[in-house]
Amino acid sequence: MLPDFLLQAAKEVQAALRTHDEKLVLAESCTGGLVATLMTSLPGISDYFCGSAIVYRWDTKMKWLGVQPETLEKYTDVSRETARELALGVLKQTPEATWAASITGHLGPNAPSHQDGLICIGIAHRSSNDFNSPPEIQTIESFQCDALIAEFPFKADSTPELSLRQQRQLAAARQMLKLISAALER
Structure with missing residues (x-):
């Protein structure tokens, strides 16, 4: 079952996409x-949601979306630079x-301490109908999921079956949806 607070965040994205007649990938x-699952759970979303590339491994990020090997080697996949290239790609x-x-990001366990719970989110926009016109980055932000978990509208002890990794994943999905909504409303 998808948490209500995540479904509500997905509905807000859908409403903003509808209002501005935009399409999201x-x-x-x-x-x-997870974010694609939330979006596709909404009736009528196919008018505004194109799909999602799940690019978990380095090789997939490079081959599917054109993330540069130099970016991954210099900054790793847990970086604003990689989030930028993923959004543009x-x-x-x-x-x-x-x-x-x-x-x-890296949601743990066994993450290096400087990456543990860290996520990076990128938002890009194509302002021209000309496909040859390059898209622009609207925002690139990084967050510590453990701080985001504190914003959850439920008590941690009410869902003891969720591991820290799962809680971080829910927090990451919520933050991504919040940033999408904010970008669409600018």
Whole structure:
């Protein structure tokens, strides 16, 4: 069952897409398609949602969406630079989309301490109908999921079956949806 607070966030994205007559595509790594699942659970979303590339491994990020090997080697996949390339790459691959959002991160366990719970989200926009016109990055942000979990509208002890990784994944999905909504409303 999908949590109500995530479904509500997805509905807000759908409403903003409808209001502005825009189309969205996603590139998901650490959320593993969760945001796409939330979006596709909404009736009528096919008018505004193009799809999601789940690019979990380095090789997939490079081959499917054109993330540069140098970016991954220098910054790793848990970086704003990789989130930027993912958003631009998935938008380039999806001519009908006007907006793209990407997420990458390390939700643990066994993450290096400087990456543990860290997520990076990128939002890109194609402002021209000319497919040859390059899309622009609207925002690139990074967040610590453990701080985001504190914003959840439920008590941690009410869902003891969720691991820390699962809680982080829910927090990451919610944050991605919030950033998409904010970008669409600008």
